[in-house]
Amino acid sequence: MDSQFNTYSSGVGVMLWPGRLLSKIVNLVKPYLLIMPAMLILAGVIIYPLIFSLSKSLTDFNLGMPGEVFIGLKNYITALNDQAFRESLGVSLLFSLCSTGLGLALGFGTALLLQRDFIGKRLLTILIILPMMVTPVAVGIIWLLMFQPDFSIINGLLGLIGINGPIWLQNKWSARIAVIVADVWQWTPFFTLILLGGLLSLPAAVIESAKVDGASGFQLLRYIKVPMMKSLILVVLLIRLIDSFKTFDSIFIMTNGGPGSATEVLSLHIYRSGLPFMNISYASAMSYLFLVILIVTTTLLIRQLRRAENV
Amino acid sequence: MFKQKRVNEINQKTSQQTVFKVGFVIMLGVILVFALFPLLWIVLTSVKTQRDLFALPPLFIFQPTLEHWHTVLIESEFLHYYRNSLVISGSTLIVVLVVATMAAYNLARSQYAYKIRENIAFFILSQRMMPPVAIILPVYVLFSRIRMLDRLETLILMNVAFNLPLSIWMIRGFLESLSVEIEEAAIVDGCSRLGAFIRVGLPQMLPGLLSTALLVFIYTINEFFFALILSGTRSRPVSVAVQLFLPTGVRGTLFGEAAVASILIMLPSLIFAMFMQRYLVTGISLGAIKG
Structure with a gap:
């Protein structure tokens, strides 16, 4: 040329x-x-x-009003001092920690059960994994219907054993429990799937020699399996922590953040205060604060991944 | 004497084993019920008459009815929204596969500095962590400025962007597991680089591509957040349309319909999950580990 x-x-x-x-x-x-x-x-x-x-x-940009003025970090300061923002941060943390913790415990337990061979294991695994495949919106609808006050199956079953269930989605704490239950239901299979893979790929020789040395089932788990799977557990935990921090769909359908703002996680809070009021600049500032939290967690995750890859 | 003790020991051991087995079966049963009961319940709800829905204690045996199914499928515009969903998912799938394969090929095979490649790869991966809510407000403003709200193309674009990172990572993994030698041999025999890849490389990684495609399809058809904000009456996919049947406000009217709608939404992913579990498990575990 x-x-x-x-x-x-x-x-x-x-x-x-x-x-x-x-x-x-x-x-x-x-x-x-x-x-x-x-x-x-x-x-x-x-x-x-x-x-x-x-x-x-960094401005006071608002879709409802023309013109914008540079106001520096004012939006960020307002957000950090805003009671509602802080509360929703708390709700998010509570939601993520509870649902991830419960999911890990249940999922690891299930993985330990599925680790042994038995008849029909393949079919059972497929069935247990199903909730993970359910559309999050559908998860919301399913649990919304199950927790309904007037025909709720859950209160119906509780009634059979003599417990008078609360009006689940109308009370602060019971609504929080309800959205956590829905999340745990959907994501426990994820822990099961990944941790089962990890359990099955542990070197058989190590396990065998520990057994020969007379290690009990619990000791095997506590001193051999868990330590060997530590990095995998950490990775799954971080992935779910990050993902559950972003949960929107199922909570939006079940409670839309209510009652009041009892289940208003961060993404719902930003959505609810951003779009309807057209206050884009303030909502943007909040979403940046949200982003910072996620970036910190993600950096931790990626560092963990890189380390796992290099070993 | 000694023999007797040993027999006792063995007896004790077998009885311990039976206890263990029974406990094992019970625990599996509990987990299975926890996983499947909500799904079973929603199916039952969809075929109950209005009166049976409110029966206390809840009914498990009743005369089924298809009235809610009729309402949703025939009397509402649900099928129209379903079509939107399929168009969005199908187009997203095709675009993602092509663009992601190109990018992954570049990351896996190009000769430029390893360090730059790794950094690009991790930059792409980091995009997967992006919370949709962090960009939805600017996206909404920008799309409304260029009059792109309520269009299928907009939703396809958003879905493509959000499915690219994971797909690139997955396909890159599959590409790296292929042996380059066979392709090089094809090049020596007179194939172009592209020809060698299409004739030799691509067929080898077809299962991998299939599992990527499945995952993208499921994620897209399940997508709710962007659709909620960026779609309107014309481009509304089924995940958002389902809200029309929610019992919010008018309490206790549309439970059956909501159940039907939720079954219809999750049907595609569930069918895929059941029949193509092997591919899916590869995809999910790889996807999870890598991103």
């Missing part, structure tokens, strides 16, 4: 260099050509909006 240019525009130095520049750019870009479409999509749909909202979060 360069030489072509040379013969055509002989002596005209100015015409020379755009051609060289072009080929230089082509050479620079060429190795990345195939990855470009993906990067462009990510840049356009995720990175650009992020920059846009960062710049708006």
Whole structure:
């Protein structure tokens, strides 16, 4: 291409260099050509909006009112001092920690049961894993119906053993329990699946030799299996912690954050205070604070992954 | 004497084993009931008459009816929304597979610096952690400025962006597990690089691509948040349309219909999960570990 240019525009130095520049750019870009479409999509749909909202979060931009003024970090300070924001942060933490903790305990227990061989294991595994495949919206509807006050199956069953169940989704704490139960129901299979994979790939020789040395089932679990699976457990835990922190669908359907704001997790709080009131700048500031929390957790996760890969 | 003691020991051991076995079966049973009962209950709810729905104690044996199914499938516009969902998921799937395979090929095979490649890969992976709520407000503002709200293309674009990271990582993993030598041999025999990849590499990683495709399809058809905010009457997918049947407000009217709608939404993912479990498990465990 360069030489072509040379013969055509002989002596005209100015015409020379755009051609060289072009080929230089082509050479620079060429190795990345195939990855470009993906990067462009990510840049356009995720990175650009992020920059846009960062710049708006420093102003008093509001869809309802024209004009915007730069106000610095005021939105962030307001958010950090806002009682509602703090409360929803607390609700989010409570929700994520409870549902992840319960899910891990139940899922690990199930994985330990499924670890041995028995008739019908394949079918049973498929059936136990099903909740994970259910659409989150459908999870919300299922548990909304199960927790209904007037025909609730749950209160009906509790009634059979003489317990008078609360009006689940109308009381602060029972509503919180209800959304956690729904989340645990859906995500326990995830823990089961991954941890079962981990259990089955433990080196058989180590387990056997521990058995020969007379280790009991519990000792085997406590001193051999759990320590050997520590990094896998940590990874699953972090993944679920991050994902449950972002939960929106099922809670939106079940309670829409109510009663009051008892189940208003962070993403719901941002959604509820952002879109209806068109207060984009304030909501952007809150979502950036949300993002910071997630980035910290994610960095932990990725560091853990890289370490696991290098070992 | 000694023999007797040993027999006792063995007896004790076998009785311990039976206790253990019974406990094992009971625990499995409890887990199975916890996992499946809600699903069973929703199916029962969908075929109960209005009167049976409110029976106390809850009924398990009753005369089934298809009236709620009729309402949802025939009298409402549910099928129209279902079509929207399938169009969105299908298009997303195709675009994601093509774009992700290209990117993954680049990350797995290109010769440029290892360090840059790793950093790009982890940058892409980090996008998966992005909470949708953090970008939905600017996305909403931007799309409304270019008049792209309530269009199928918008939802496809969002879904593509949010499914790319995981897909790239999965496909990259499959690509790296292929042996390059066979493809190189094909190149020596006169194939172009692209031809060698399509004729030799691609068929080998078909199972991997299939599990990626499945996961993308399920994630997309389950997607709710973007659809809730960016769609309207024309482009509404089924996950959002289901809200029309929710009993919020008018208490106790549409339970049966809500049950039917929720069954219809989860049906595609559940069917896939049942019949293609092997592929799916590969996908999920890989997806989970990698991202």
